[in-house]
Amino acid sequence: HFRLPLSSTRHPSLSLPFLPAPPSLAQMSRIHFSPEKTAVRHAIAASFDMCGFSKFCLGPTAHAYLNRYIASLFELFDNAFQDWWRDFFKDTTGLVQVPRPDFSKYTGDGALLLWIKDNGEELSNEFCTSVVSALRHFQQQLPARITQWERDWHTHSLPKAARFGIAIGPIHPLMTPAGLTLLQPGETIDYAGYPINLAVRLQDD
16 A cells, blocks of 8 residues: 655545556557467458548548547448337338347448358358348438538538448457456457458458
């Protein structure tokens, strides 16, 4: 234990346990994976990005609308996924929905989505078709919705078109290194594999 000096607190008698120094920015930004082999999984990988997003970011109005645009885009995108609690209070008539992906992450101008199964047989034709249909429905409604945002926000030149790439195949979980004890196992923080790379490349075709 250590005691804070009088000049650093309103309660000079307060005693606090020792706390380690917070990690530096260099430590926090380190890319660090476990070298241990992981079980192969199978997934539908979908990647999308917004056409013209880089040009929009360089425009004179980006600072005023970028955060609002990103927030609205992904709120709209969320309608593509089933959510019992949200949909209980919301009219979902006309929406094409699929279960939420098991893994998703923002990629700078879009997102990577993975629906993950233990084996490829679980990725049925019906399920794969439903994923394609839901993402296509989102893609088709974007231009009209974003045009409406431009009218509501009194701006113009917001990115309106999304490019999608979808692939299927084996993926490999990437784990954090295990802790110092058996009570601190590694956890999956990302995935790698050919269908992920292929989905990203297919956006440009």
